[in-house]
Amino acid sequence: MHPFTFTKARGERAALAAGARGGRYIAGGTTLVDLMRETVERPLEVVDITALPYRDIAVGPSELRIGALVRMAELAAHPVVAARLPVIGQALELSASPQLRNMATIGGNLMQRPRCPYFRDVSAPCNRRAPGSGCPAIGGEHRALAVLGTSAECVATHPSDLAVALVALDAVVLLRSPRGDRRVAVERFILRPGSTPDREHDLLPGELIVGVEVPTGAHTVRSGYLKVRDRQSYEFALASAAVALDIRGGVIRDARVAVGGVATAPWRLPGVERVLLGKAPGPELWAAASARAADGARPLPGNAFKVELLKRTVERQLATIGGAK
Structure with a gap:
């Protein structure tokens, strides 16, 4: 580990100032x-932000x-998450x-x-x-790496389970800097590698994540x-699927599907969603x-095995969520 300066920010203004100078x-x-x-x-500088009021x-x-600054375990245990957004609680758990x-x-x-x-090497x-x-992963060890969203520059898989659930639910990241506040969809916040794999997030210099906002509705339940x-x-996932469905009157009124473990960023599946909309749920539709x-x-x-694994993972989760409830 190389030498660095450690600073504990006592307030938001101090944290943003430290971030603006490269902390x-x-x-x-x-x-x-x-x-x-x-x-x-x-x-060169690490800024502790645990005193900030983002809890x-x-x-x-x-x-x-x-x-x-809400802890993952705290959010997973929240009763509203369990009742109204189980996909988030399950992704966290x-x-x-546990540690x-x-x-x-x-x-x-x-x-x-x-x-x-x-x-990491x-x-x-x-x-x-x-x-x-x-x-080197392209011609080397890549069993656990991505099959979607890759480029000639990078095939690394995005690791977050939570982000997959948030992308499925159209969540928004709330950002703050001395220049003001921004709202960015999680799906756009986490960047695909393209020709600039070193740029992983839509985060401006000195900008700070202050929260996440998740729309709720019948589909999130x-x-x-x-x-x-x-x-x-x-x-980490070889494949994962976040599924949210609104089924009323025997028909799928809304469908949200995103996957992880297979892509360079949390990956929404609009093609799958289009097939589902307006149809009666059942095994043939899931397939x-x-x-x-x-x-x-x-x-x-x-x-290459991930292609079939991904399809089966999505089909299994569609059947699980689309069954009687």
């Missing part, structure tokens, strides 16, 4: 500390507002370990960086760490998260819709 924000520290220890991250979970008639969920914050979860082994080239140096992985705990789940996939030899 890196830290709260739970479950991602940044690991990356600093591995020398992937080498900030509320506010329930409105049509939205849930979550402070950026299937993340990381990490007790420390990690919602804002920090959205700022996670890739888990690609080459990204500073002796290897990596376009995310050093643009233009290459992506009938929702859930499925995670398929090599082992049952403390493991027809899930057949569209891997549209646009570009698998590599070592992760």
Whole structure:
């Protein structure tokens, strides 16, 4: 670990000033500390923001507002989340370990960086760490990496389970800086690699996540998260699916489907949603819709199995959420 200055921000103004001069924000520290220890991250200043007032979970008639410093375990246990947004609670409970969920914050979860082994090995080239140096994963070990949203520059999979659920529900990230406030959809906040894989978030210099806003409705009540992985705990997804359905009068009125573990960012599936809308739920519909789940996939030899795994994961979760309730 390289030397750095540690600052504890006593208020929002001090935190924003420190961020504007290049300081890196830290709260739970479950991602940044690991990356600093591995020398992937080498900030000159680390700014502790745990004293800031971003810890509320506010329930409105049509939205849930979550402070950026709310702990993952706290949000998962909230009664409104369990009753009205089960997909969020399930995604959180299937993340990381109980110890990490007790420390990690919602804002920090959205700022996670890739888990690609080459990204974390500073002796290897990596376009995310050093643009233009290459992506050894493409011709190397890529079993757990992405088949959707990849580019010639990067095939790293996005690690967050929570972000998949938030993308399915059209959640918005609330951002603040000395220049003012911004609202950015989670789906646009987490960037696909394209030709600039080193730019992972739509975050301006010195900008701070202050919260997340999630619209609620009939579809969020009938929702859930499925995670398929090599082992049952403390493991990242090989494929996952967040599904939310509004079924009334025997017909699907609204459908939201997003997947993780297979893409460079949380991945919405509009093709699947279009097949579902206006149809009567049932096994034939689940099969027809899930057949569209891997549209646009570009698998590599070592992760081609994910194409079929993705379709089956989506079909299984559609059947789970679309059944009698």
